[in-house]
Amino acid sequence: MKRNVLVLLAALAIPQIGWAESNNVGSCGWGSKLFDGQRGVAPQVLAATTNGTSGNQTFAVTSGTSGCSQDGVVRSTWKTAAFIDANMNRLALDMSRGEGESLGSLAGLMGVAPADQHAFAAKLQGNFAQIFTNSAVSSADVAQGLKNVLAADDQLAKYSANV
């Protein structure tokens, strides 16, 4: 634990070189792609192997413990970035239909006011092609597209900083 705190402090101290990405998904170095990681489970006779922890099951919930430097970034936007990166497929589906639980969760994480939620969903559905630009789009690009689409709308521009 002490080591992780030191890592976090060290990461904050190093100046950000090449700050090309202006959204948090890119700055964390994540980049899952649309429709990736969807391998189903082959039928198992004896084992409920899915209940095992093979893989990177950790305790990491915050930026510091997962090695993502967040110089001055509010924790809520880190959560948003993590959510986009891990929920690409569900977000794409929900945005195409203008509603859905994952889209609602994203709105919640971004602090979208209840009065703006309908406009939020409709705007994203109408601009789907600017956000999910192709079948292998990365989460960083999705976040950037989302940011741009929101910034271009009078009512929703205030949320674009939360991506």
Place this chain on the structure above:
Amino acid sequence: MVSLCRSTAILLIGASRVAFAQSTEPASDRASRSLSDDAQWRALLHCAEIHPERSAAPCRSKINSGSFFLDPNGANDAEAELRATVRAFRSGATDLRCRYPARHGWLRSQLPGLAEGGPCPALDEWVSTIAPESATLVFPSTFVNNPASAFGHTLLRIDPAAQPPDSRLASYTANFAARTHGENAFSYALKGLFGGYDGVFSVAPYYQKVTQYSDLENRDIWEYDLNLSPDEVRRLVLHLWELREIPFVYYYFDENCSSYLLSLIDTVRPSLALRREFPLWVLPVDTVRAIIAREGLVKRSIFRPSLATKLRHRIAHTSPTLRERALRVAAVDPSNPEHLDHEALADLSPDEQSDTLDLAYDYLTYNRILSRDEGNAAKRHSWQLLSRRAQLGRKDALPPLPPPRFSPERGHETMRLALGIGREAGRWFTQYRFRPVFHDQLDRAAGYLPGAQIIFLETAIRQIEEAGARLQELTVLDIESLSPRSRFFRPRSWTVGFGAQRRRLRSHALTAEGAKRDTIDETTLLYGKAGAGISALGPGGALYYGLIGAQLLQGDALDQNFSLGAGPRLGVIAQLSDRFALRAEGGALHYEIGDRHNDLRANLALQYALNTNLALRFTIERTQGFGVRSDGGLLELHYFLRPTK
């Protein structure tokens, strides 16, 4: 700042020493022992013996690591561990205080002289990110075609305050599981059964679990909101921090994901004594029952359908015309996207188009995951459908999915006793059967996955008049997964099983004079069988199935001591009414290798459910094998019970 806190603490400790000389002085044996006997302390150490109030028994902690304990003998001696902990806290060691916040919090409530201490940055950030307020028990249930998952799984979700139901996905979960290394199924099974693994708690966002269980594994999820106070949930999270990376003893049957989840809940409210209810084995669904049975512990339950369940619901609410169109959409070649509009969606109104696209997309996703297709063509196709759907600008018109009438904990209990009388080869018998887990095709289906059978270690003892008692059958394992095919779903049905059974066979012996003599002997044979085939739903919802299987027999009474054969099985399972169920089956095995013979069998079973946990079953059977023709009938009373105190 720090020195002010420390000097304040010294003042307080000094004052308390004067005022409460005996009761707060842990150096006194009586005081520390009475504290260490407390159920709360023992729960925090995960002692094996948890009495709801206090116990002086040796701790024998389930934790499999010395690094969790401050005293070298802490795993067995709760008092020594308590003294070592208090010593550590009093010494002002920040890192230990921040490592054991749950212990610290409780000891402070028992020892007023104990200082609060300064902030713990990593812990505080972690806790505030999780933002604990309420807890929900999450139960992913059965996966179609994977009966082993029928035992289910349990994990805990921690929800922040004022969390609207729409945003539960971003909550964090606590999950206990074995630390495996990707072994094959057999190694996994053996190690899991015999304690070859450690288990650990891990924390992950709920959306990760939902993707895994709901989308990738097609398991319906039940969520039970627990009535734990915000303070209790906060203490649970603090204790979880203490358990990071800490390995526990893991045994598939009784020290598993569900037993440790009960222990975790017990640590914040030891009076619940949930873990104590299960002295034998611990099935996840039974732990759900135990929790629900506690007055007021569960506020309500929420059903979260899997991808497959949502797909079935969508199919049921789509007209046959649009179903066909959806299949056409799914068959469009992504390199010719114009076919989508010109052929598959041609002449459809925008509403019909969006309904068709919704069904086609869900169907494609389900199949892409099932077939593990990660090719670019499939991705391009999915993306084309989403883009087209977004252009239509409509919402999903599907009516909401109603939760099933029976949640899993309302099904029959998992352990079964059967008492029967019957007739075989002209003689009467009584039969006693015991099955620890789990469910067969005729047991009442409410709360269980239709077509899925798991029998483990069922023992049948038969007492035949004038001939005494004998082991009729020991079913070590019998799994049947009969999932019906349709236009949209094409699962394979399969069975596997092995055990021992009593058979009557005709043998030809030579008498001393050299003449042939025919006798019918009773013998016990070991068997192993496997089969695959297809099932389909017929009129009235009856399940018809056809399987081709192979069977291997072993026994001294067989020529060459073994026999290997194969053949078909055909049958039907039908729910005749709410209480009546029927199963009829016929099968033939031709044994070609080893002891050559044929084995034909036909049976009919009728089940009547008296209530959830009591049933009558009447079976008649005719077999012709090993040169013996046998007719029999059996009437049984089934009683289901829970393996708890």
